[in-house]
Amino acid sequence: MATLLVVDDEPNIVFSLRECLGSEMLRVVSAGTAREGEQLAAKLRPDVVLLDVRLPDMSGLDAFDRIHAIDQRLPVIMITAYGKTETAIEAMRRGAYEFLLKPVDFRQLREVVAKALEVSRLNRVATTMLPPIGSSATLPPCRMCTRRWGAWRRRMRPC
């Protein structure tokens, strides 16, 4: 079962994401602050992180750096209510997986999360197979894994 970590201080946003993305295949855990998110990322090792740029205890970019430091291959999707291009460019430069603007379109979000989960999964497989050498992103997925991933994607139904 894959794990999605949502770091956002708006309980209603966390609630809606949990309701609509959570399933038997995907567990949604949440953190209200960057520090809590960092702790959960280290403890639960989630497959994907959804990170709000505005958090009460630190800026989104700082929070990204901390989570990124735990696992550099962990896809972090950043969400913001601001349409500031600078923050988006900076986040992507630092290695964020995607940058989305609130209110996020649910279909787009579902696609992005699915892709990120796939990347994360491939990263893990590659790490297990060839831990020290090369970039896992360039390796083609094995057929068995692809089949399983397709099954998960078909089963992942909204709400």
Place this chain on the structure above:
Amino acid sequence: MPDRVLLKIAVPMVAISLLLLGMGAVAAWNVQRQQAISSNLIVREVEGMLAAQDVYIGMREIRHQLNQYLRNHNRGYLDAISEIHNSTEKRLKEAKDLARAPEEQQLISVVDDGYRRFWDSFQQINSAGFPDDRDRALGVLIDDVLTREILEPGEQYINYNRQVVERTNEASRHSSDQMRQGFLLLGICGGAGGLVAGLGIARAVSQSIVRLDVSVRSAAGKLNSVVGPVTFSRSGDFDQLEAGLQTMERHIAEIVERLERSELEVLRNEQLAAVGQLAAGIAHELRNPLMPIKILVQAALDRGDDRGLHGRQLEVVEEEIEQLERSIQMFLDFARPRELEKAQVDVVGIAEQTLDLVAGKAERQEVTIHETLPDEAVWIDADSGQIRQILLNLMLNALEALPEGGRIEVQIERSESAGVAGEGPGGRATIRVADNGPGLPAALLERIFDPFVTTKETGTGLGLSVCKRMTEAHGGSIIAGNREGGGAEFVVTLPCSGTNGAPPAAGPGRASAIAPIRTAGGTM
């Protein structure tokens, strides 16, 4: 600075002028005194001399008459002597009065004594019977008394007086010489003093000009970098200095114009920045609540069944819609304050209502709210909607400061009128909202109520600004601070109306005053 320069120039001038005036006055007084003394002296001596000469002439007249008599033996000559005697005696008395010096007095007394003796002898001889004896006695009288004892001392007296007059004249001439020398000295001193003072003043003025010139050059040097070169060819020259100052004036005017332009630019940039901040704030405040609504609705649509939204999902949608309404209202309130619709409202009832509104959110955030509210109503003459918005803003701020749970304290109390400002007829109501969060940053504490000032990264910075304006519109005040144990604290003070303390029936009912609010929050 002009006063100091004036003083520097005026003081030596005034000092020298006063000195010259004093010297002139002393000299003039001295001249006048000397002149008066000399002229008195001369007048007296001349009068004495004239009197002595008259006496002398009288004596010679007497001798002449006696000699004529001795030649002709005509008694008419002797009678004439008696007539001459009267005027001579009068003159002699005048001469005696005018004689001051001891020598004069001695000589005149010798003349007087001689004349007395002559007159006595003359009268005796004149009354004697024998003409031969008389002639002989008169001859003796002329030679012995008249010539030796009267005419000779009289001549001496006249000579003496002449000498005195000459001496006085000499003294007067000497005094005049002294005066001339004195005035010459005065003229030289005055001239020299004026010259020295003039030189001193010129030097001081020149130094001032040089200093001013240096300052002007220094200022011109500073202007160089801004408006290009400002040239000076000489220094210590008024014309050059004036020309330089005029050039500088033009340059300064140019700089001032530039500053004004850049100030306008800065102001415009600030306004644009404020508009940008406001726009970003609006975007954040509207996009955040839209997100759960959008996700829930789109997910429901994608499901394709007809179950729609249910339970908590609907509650979330409603909460977010209310949040959107509040945000929009806040922007409107900031942009265009609403007119107050005042009525008698119970602030305790409004607070209870507002606490109900935030109770759900507080529970989800694991925040406990401690209420300390009075048992009886606290009536204020206010716009219930605005009071509710003030309380709601403060409570939501407190909740936002406690994302990981905590404690909020809400306290209301009424104090009776104590004769201080900001009180109504029923005293004042104090509403305190405190939390145990991180508190307000010290740097923001002083301007926390200014628009666009926020502790949150994406806050609009309008909430507290609107709160302050609304509180003040009600004649109240709001203060912000940090608690000793940590956390922020806001205290709102509002004037209470006179209905406080009256029986409940006398004032408007609590339920009626807050009825619309209850309806609004009824689903919470």
